[in-house]
Amino acid sequence: MEYKNLQFNMPILKNPTLDWFRSKAEDINRPCKITDLNLNWKAFSWSDAYVANTIGYKGYDKFLQNYPKTFNRYSAGKYLSDIPLWNCKLNQDYEVPDLFKDAECQPDQWRWLFWGPPEVGTNIHTDVDHSCAWNIVLKGFKYWWFWYDNELLTALQGPGDIIFAPKDTYHGVRNLTTSMSITHNYKRKGKKSWWGTWFY
Numbered sequence: 001m002e003y004k005n006l007q008f009n010m011p012i013l014k015n016p017t018l019d020w021f022r023s024k025a026e027d028i029n030r031p032c033k034i035t036d037l038n039l040n041w042k043a044f045s046w047s048d049a050y051v052a053n054t055i056g057y058k059g060y061d062k063f064l065q066n067y068p069k070t071f072n073r074y075s076a077g078k079y080l081s082d083i084p085l086w087n088c089k090l091n092q093d094y095e096v097p098d099l100f101k102d103a104e105c106q107p108d109q110w111r112w113l114f115w116g117p118p119e120v121g122t123n124i125h126t127d128v129d130h131s132c133a134w135n136i137v138l139k140g141f142k143y144w145w146f147w148y149d150n151e152l153l154t155a156l157q158g159p160g161d162i163i164f165a166p167k168d169t170y171h172g173v174r175n176l177t178t179s180m181s182i183t184h185n186y187k188r189k190g191k192k193s194w195w196g197t198w199f200y
Contacts, residue, residue: 006143010155021099025164026132026188031146031171033155034099034134034162042093043138043182044159051180054090055083055113064178067117079116085182086111094182097162100134105187114181121174126167129193131185133165140179146171 013021015036025032048061057080067078085091086108096106110131114122121142127133135157142157147170156176157163165171167187 006154006156008154008156010144010146010153012155016099018099018102021164026166029148029166029169031144031148031153031155031166031169032164033157034164035160037097037099037160037162039094039097039136039160041095043090046090046093046138046180048180051090051113051115055080055088060115064117067178079114079120081112081114081116081122083113083115084109084111085113088113096184097134097136100184100186103186103188105131105190105192106184107192110185110192112183114183115179116175117178118175122172124170124172126170127165127185129185129187130167131187131192132167133183133185135163135165135173135181135183137161137179137181140181141176142173142179142181143176144171144173 011024011030011032013024013032013034015038016024016034021032021034024030048064052058052060060080090113091111100106110128114135137157137159139159142163144155144157144163146153146165148166155163
């Protein structure tokens with residue numbers, strides 16, 4: 001993916017308080033990028049081999065090292081998406097950021113790892129069960145786009161940056177480099193519908 005000419009116009013909140021984040025993003029259902037949070041997570045130091053072995057994809061780290069850089073189309077097997085973290089020991093190496101800790105609905109089954117080479121990602125969608133989501137990159141860079149209030153909002157996300165995805169807002173994402181990230185879905189108020197994790 002050619003990205004040197006990409007434009008970025010998504011609002012950025014630098015180390016916001018909870019009230020500031022909610023008033024400028026969550027309460028008005030507006031996407032944003034959150035930066036400069038103090039996250040001292042062991043997850044940032046994971047080795048690729050450790051992650052691959054822990055999630056049951058031994059050798060995926062070597063696949064990424066030898067990935068053909070000329071490939072530019074998504075196909076099954078390149079991108080590890082929606083890898084469950086709730087029953088995996090990797091979830092011991094990070095914690096929910098303070099901005100999201102008091103959300104009423106944070107099902108264990110709504111915790112995922114995304115990992116893959118450049119130029120793969122997730123196509124346009126809205127998130128499960130009318131939920132919001134936060135995504136944090138552990139390594140690499142991603143390009144996000146959202147359709148919000150008849151406007152296209154885009155962002156570059158790097159290590160430590162959080163992208164907030166509001167409920168029922170169409171969005172997509174592509175890796176600009178090999179990238180690993182964690183996503184949690186949540187509802188500030190309410191409960192998960194019975195079909196909210198039907199695919200597990």
